[in-house]
Every structure is written in C-alpha cells, then in structure tokens.
Amino acid sequence: MLQKPRICILGGGFGGLYTALRLESLVWPDDKKPQVLLVDQSDRFVFKPMLYELLSGEVDEWEIAPRFLDLLANTSVQFFQDRVKLLHPLDHSMGKSPTISCGGRVQLDSGRLVEYDWLVLSLGAEPKLDLVPGAAEFSLPFSTLEDALKVDSRLKALEREKFGKDSLIRVVVVGCGYAGVELAATVAERLQDKGIVQAINAESIICPSAPPGNREAALKVLSSRNVQLFLGYFVSCIRKAEKSEAHGELILELRPAERGLESQILEADLVLWTVGSKPLVPPLDSCNRPLMFPITGRGQAETDETLRVKGHPRIFAIGDSAALRDSSGKLLPATAQVAFQQADFTGWNLWAAINDRPLLPFRFQNLGEMMTLGRSDAAISPSFIDGLTLEGPIGHTARKIAYLIRLPTDEHRVKVGISWLTKSAIDTIATFQSTLSNAISGS
Structure with a gap:
C-alpha cells in the first residue's frame, strides 16, 4: 500500500492554521488524503488583529487565543508544540518529478525529525x-x-x-x-x-x-x-x-x-x-548551499505566483515568510488579510499538486482596511464602495462581525458569538439601569 502524502506546516498563524483547515475541508481520494502536521512554538492560535481588545477588556483571552488542540479536535490534523531548528530540503534538484521519495526533513528543537513530502512555511515575523x-x-x-x-x-x-x-x-x-x-x-x-x-x-x-x-x-x-x-x-x-x-x-x-x-x-x-519586523525563515542544514533557498534582503523566501518557493517545487511560503509581488510589481503587505487569502490558495494548490492538477496563480483581492480605535470606535474602508468609511459605533460593530466570521472554526465562532452577544446584553442592561437611576435621582 502506498504511503499517504505527508504535509508539514510550520507556523500556526493565519497562514498555517487556515491552510491546515482548508486541506481538511477538501474532498480527497481515499489513497491521497494527506497526513497533515502543524508545528507551532505556542499552544494557541492568536487572532492578532484583536489583541487591542485585550487591553480594553472587551474580549477574553480564550475568545481570541483558542488552543490548537481544541480547534483541531474534530480533524485529522496533528499538532506539535515545538520550534523549528533546521530545514533539510531535498527537492531543489528534483524539478517537478512526482517520484521523489521525500521532499525533505524538518529538525525540531525537541530533537524530533519530521519527514515531509510537502512543506508550508508560515512562521510569521518577530519585532525588530x-x-x-x-x-x-x-x-x-x-x-x-x-x-x-x-x-x-x-x-x-x-x-x-x-x-x-x-x-x-x-x-x-x-x-x-x-x-x-x-x-x-x-x-x-x-x-x-x-x-x-x-x-x-x-x-x-x-x-x-x-x-x-x-x-x-x-x-x-x-x-x-x-x-x-x-x-x-x-x-x-x-x-x-x-x-x-x-x-x-x-x-x-x-x-x-x-x-x-x-x-x-x-x-x-x-x-x-x-x-519594524523580521520574518522568521528557518536556517538550512549546513550541507545545503545558501543559493538553493532564495531569500530576500528582508529575510523572506522568494516565491512564484503559485506560492511555491523558487527552485523548490515541494515548498510553499505564505504570509510574512513569503516575498510575492502583485501585478503592479509591488510587494504584498504582511497583513492578516493577505495571509488568510494565501492560505486558501495554498490549500487548493497542495490538493492540485498531489492530484496532478494544474496549480492556480495567487491573486490578492483587497477587501478594504479596518482599524479599531477603542471600545466603541473603529474605522472601516471597504474596497468595493469607493470613498465610504464606516466610523464610530457602526464601524466598531461591522469590524467585530467581520472578524467573528473570520474566526477559524464553526464551533469557535458560535461560542464567541454567544459570548459577545451576552456581554452586549449585559452592557445594555447596565447602561439602562444607570440612566434610569440618574433620572430618578435627578427628579
């Protein structure tokens, strides 16, 4: 019996986790459904655009930082909490041949050596x-x-x-x-x-x-x-x-x-x-020549339009780990929106590569930009309505709904949605009671 394809995803942010979930959602032939391994140094996925709400007390930690094991409980995806030490890519001289026995190996800090057929680099960046x-x-x-x-x-x-x-x-x-x-x-x-x-x-x-x-x-x-x-x-x-x-x-x-x-x-x-930020791309084993893994001056892996690292057909790079230009030649920004969309394409392209189908070129679709400005303030400029900006409480509500939809799993979305509705109801009752109390005392 042939061994199922092995996909190793390094990094569990928007790029890595959402690629794993996309792979899980696709329909696979029985003999080709891959074994997917997700590696991250933390035990939690973090919805970074809402970290500010932790400071304001608007959200609880579990809502925007659920555990990987909980998110992946109903999937076949394995999770290792570990750090990447070295990469040993073996596909640089193999071209696109599907006959190679192993795309490479990943050495982890724990000493574990992971063999993969396909690798996804999505390690994010660290502050500079x-x-x-x-x-x-x-x-x-x-x-x-x-x-x-x-x-x-x-x-x-x-x-x-x-x-x-x-x-x-x-x-x-x-x-x-x-x-x-x-x-x-x-x-x-x-x-x-x-x-x-x-x-x-x-x-x-x-x-x-x-x-x-x-x-x-x-x-x-x-x-x-x-x-x-x-x-x-x-x-x-x-x-x-x-x-x-x-x-x-x-x-x-x-x-x-x-x-x-x-x-x-x-x-x-x-x-x-x-x-400032510094993309996290793991070092290669010393036996590999540096030119075998193209890295930009900023430390990102250069990719082709299908998000595969140039010269490495078995390695994909997304999010902060990747350097990819849009149709105008401008580097795509390192935002959650870009990583989220790249994860969707990467999951599909992995399916296509394993099933001998043509890969799709990635095309970023700018949906607009959002920013939080406090507990009841935000600003949203959707790209599909030129010149429109939603501000204040309306923008704040629209932003929370947009991010609720983007949470990683249906189960987590339901739990968080109920939590937010409950908090909103409590706040409304408290405001009503305060207003009523002030009116009574004033009279």
Whole structure:
C-alpha cells in the first residue's frame, strides 16, 4: 500500500492554521488524503488583529487565543508544540518529478525529525528591536499574546502605583502605522484623565498606507483623547531616567526626520514599540548551499505566483515568510488579510499538486482596511464602495462581525458569538439601569 502524502506546516498563524483547515475541508481520494502536521512554538492560535481588545477588556483571552488542540479536535490534523531548528530540503534538484521519495526533513528543537513530502512555511515575523539603542532593553513590543499580556500587566501596575496621586501615567508609542495608532487610541481610552499618551512617527502623517477616510477618522479619535503626536521624528535613543530627570522612568531622545523641527526629549513610564519586523525563515542544514533557498534582503523566501518557493517545487511560503509581488510589481503587505487569502490558495494548490492538477496563480483581492480605535470606535474602508468609511459605533460593530466570521472554526465562532452577544446584553442592561437611576435621582 502506498504511503499517504505527508504535509508539514510550520507556523500556526493565519497562514498555517487556515491552510491546515482548508486541506481538511477538501474532498480527497481515499489513497491521497494527506497526513497533515502543524508545528507551532505556542499552544494557541492568536487572532492578532484583536489583541487591542485585550487591553480594553472587551474580549477574553480564550475568545481570541483558542488552543490548537481544541480547534483541531474534530480533524485529522496533528499538532506539535515545538520550534523549528533546521530545514533539510531535498527537492531543489528534483524539478517537478512526482517520484521523489521525500521532499525533505524538518529538525525540531525537541530533537524530533519530521519527514515531509510537502512543506508550508508560515512562521510569521518577530519585532525588530535592534533598530535603536535601548529599544530592546526598555520598550515592550506588541505583536504576540504574551506581549499583550505583559503590556496589560504593566498598565495595571502603573494604575495601582499612580492611584490617588497627582502624577500621570506617561505612555509613549513608537510608530504610527496601523498598529501604533490602534494601540495609542486603545491605551488613551483606557487611561482617560489618569495618563498622557504620546505617539512618534518618522513620517509627517499617520498610517501613510491607509485610505484617507481611515486616517481622518483616526486623527479625530486621537485628538478627542488628547494623544500628542510627534510627526517627522525618529527615536535616536531610549535610556533609564536619572533621578534628576523629572517624572518618567525612561527618557526618549527624538531627532527630526524633516527640516524645520527641533530635537525633543520625552519622559515615559512605558514605551510601546510597533516599528519594524523580521520574518522568521528557518536556517538550512549546513550541507545545503545558501543559493538553493532564495531569500530576500528582508529575510523572506522568494516565491512564484503559485506560492511555491523558487527552485523548490515541494515548498510553499505564505504570509510574512513569503516575498510575492502583485501585478503592479509591488510587494504584498504582511497583513492578516493577505495571509488568510494565501492560505486558501495554498490549500487548493497542495490538493492540485498531489492530484496532478494544474496549480492556480495567487491573486490578492483587497477587501478594504479596518482599524479599531477603542471600545466603541473603529474605522472601516471597504474596497468595493469607493470613498465610504464606516466610523464610530457602526464601524466598531461591522469590524467585530467581520472578524467573528473570520474566526477559524464553526464551533469557535458560535461560542464567541454567544459570548459577545451576552456581554452586549449585559452592557445594555447596565447602561439602562444607570440612566434610569440618574433620572430618578435627578427628579
């Protein structure tokens, strides 16, 4: 009896997990349904676009970070919690021949050696904290579940420490892309009059790649929450404050990125870092020549239009791990929307390759852009209605519905949907009771 195809997926983010679920949903001939193995260093899938809601208290951890074993319980997908140590690809000289006995091997930190026929690289990226002296030592990134929990813990500690005192909590957000703006808006709403939030960006505008409607909505919210913007500046240094240096625990030295601006010194109790990222592509075994695995200067694997790594027909790369250009020659952004769509194509192309069918070229369809701006604020610019931006509570509700639909499994969607409806009902009742109580006391 022929051995079933073995597919190893490295990384359980939007690209990796959703590829595994797509493979599970397809109809396979009995002798060709693959054995699928998903490897991730964490035991949980994290719905990263909603990490901000952990800080605002709008969602619970289980809702946006379910365990892989729970998500995959009703599937044939195996899950290993482990780290990737080395790749041993064996398909670089085999062309497209279906007769090779093994596409390669993956060596894990635990010592386990996994043989695969097909490999999917979807390891995501990690924050790049070596851009500025002191960033690694004195700032907190905001990229993973662990990061979000650390930031929440630090904010709680500062809230206790400053409670009843005249001094304000000082938070500085480095970077005003989507992540920085969403983080600044969320933290400012949480702290209200107990803190000062400042945000720094090297460019002269916030969210330079965002649709104008989203940018304008964000500026309105940041202004209403008194977030101080330092645009046209870059951070040259982060250091511990001396005892003689006033209020904050940390000092940020800013240098102008544009003419006409003067250097600035900011004080902070907490620095949140959202600038720069480094794709995670595992190293090759030393016996493989570096040119056998094409890597860009940014550290991404170069792929063809079917999402296969160039020169390696048995290896697919998606999400942050892949460098793929659109029809205009522009590199696709490293967003959840791109990874989600690539997962769908990768699952299909793996089915096609195993069943000797033609592979499909990936075409990204921009569905629009969304950003959270707090517990009842968001901005959505759908691509199919030119110039439309949904803001405030309407945008907030639309964003939550869109993300509820994108949660990984039907079972998890139902559980989260019930949880969110219950919370909404409780909040509505509490608001009604408060309004009624105020009306009675006023009369």
